[in-house]
Amino acid sequence: MVIINKMSSTGEYLYDPKLLSNLDWNLVRPYLSPFVTCTEPGESWLIVRPLQLEDYKKGFVQLLSQLTAVGNITEKEFESQYMAMQKTGQYYITVIEDTRSKTIIGAASLVTELKFIHGCGLRAKLEDVVVNNTYRGKQLGKLIVLTVTLLAKHVGCYKMTLDCKDNLIPFYKSIGYKLEPGNANSMTVRYEDPS
Numbered sequence: 001m002v003i004i005n006k007m008s009s010t011g012e013y014l015y016d017p018k019l020l021s022n023l024d025w026n027l028v029r030p031y032l033s034p035f036v037t038c039t040e041p042g043e044s045w046l047i048v049r050p051l052q053l054e055d056y057k058k059g060f061v062q063l064l065s066q067l068t069a070v071g072n073i074t075e076k077e078f079e080s081q082y083m084a085m086q087k088t089g090q091y092y093i094t095v096i097e098d099t100r101s102k103t104i105i106g107a108a109s110l111v112t113e114l115k116f117i118h119g120c121g122l123r124a125k126l127e128d129v130v131v132n133n134t135y136r137g138k139q140l141g142k143l144i145v146l147t148v149t150l151l152a153k154h155v156g157c158y159k160m161t162l163d164c165k166d167n168l169i170p171f172y173k174s175i176g177y178k179l180e181p182g183n184a185n186s187m188t189v190r191y192e193d194p195s
C-alpha cells in the first residue's frame with residue numbers, strides 16, 4: 001500500500017503547486033495570442049497543475065500513449081514510479097486537466113539535473129510534451145511548454161534543452177527555443193526495441 005506524506009511541502013502533488021503562482025509570464029507574453037497563463041488558462045474548466053496520483057484514473061497514461069509506446073502500466077506501478085520521482089524532488093511533471101470530464105488533456109515534464117559545472121548549477125530538460133489530439137491547435141501546447149519553461153527558470157536552472165522531431169522545430173521556435181549553430185545534434189543509443 002502506498003502511503004502519501006500529507007505533511008510534505010508537495011502534499012498531494014508531485015511538486016509544490018505554489019511554484020506555478022510565481023512565474024514571470026511577462027517574459028513570454030509575445031508568444032501567446034490571446035495571452036494566457038497557467039493560472040489564467042483562458043477557460044474556466046481548464047486547470048494547469050502538478051501531476052497527482054489520481055491522474056492515473058484521469059487518463060494520464062492514455063494521454064502519454066499519444067506521444068509514444070507506454071506499455072501496460074498498472075496503477076501500482078504508476079504509484080511506485082510517482083513516489084520515486086517525488087522523493088528525488090527533480091521531477092516537475094505538469095498537466096492540464098479538463099475539469100468537466102476530469103481528464104488529463106495535456107502534459108509536459110521538466111526534469112532537473114544537478115551539475116558541478118556552471119558553479120554547481122542546475123540544468124533543465126523538457127520531456128514528454130503532449131496534448132490530447134482533440135484539443136490541439138488551441139495554444140495548449142504552447143501553454144504547457146511555456147509553463148515548465150518558466151518554472152525551470154524560477155527554480156534556478158541555467159538552461160533548458162529538448163529533443164524533438166524535425167517537424168516540431170517551428171513549434172518550439174515560435175515559443176523562444178533556438179537551434180544553436182554547431183550544437184543542435186541529438187544522438188541516441190537505444191537499449192530496448194522501440195516498436
Ligand SMILES: CC(C)(COP(=O)(O)OP(=O)(O)OC[C@H]1O[C@@H](n2cnc3c(N)ncnc32)[C@H](O)[C@@H]1OP(=O)(O)O)[C@@H](O)C(=O)NCCC(=O)NCCS
Pocket residue numbers: 066067128129130131132135136137138139140141142143163164165167168170171174
Ligand atoms: C506538439 C503538440 C504538443 C502541440 O500541441 P498543440 O496544443 O496543438 O499546440 P498549439 O496549439 O500551442 O500550437 C502552436 C503552434 O505549433 C504548430 N504545431 C503544433 N503541432 C505541430 C506539428 N505536429 N507539426 C507542425 N506544427 C505544429 C501549430 O500549427 C501552431 O502554430 P501557429 O501558432 O502558427 O498556429 C501536439 O501536436 C502533440 O501532442 N503532438 C503529439 C506528441 C508530440 O509530438 N509531442 C512533442 C514531442 S517533442
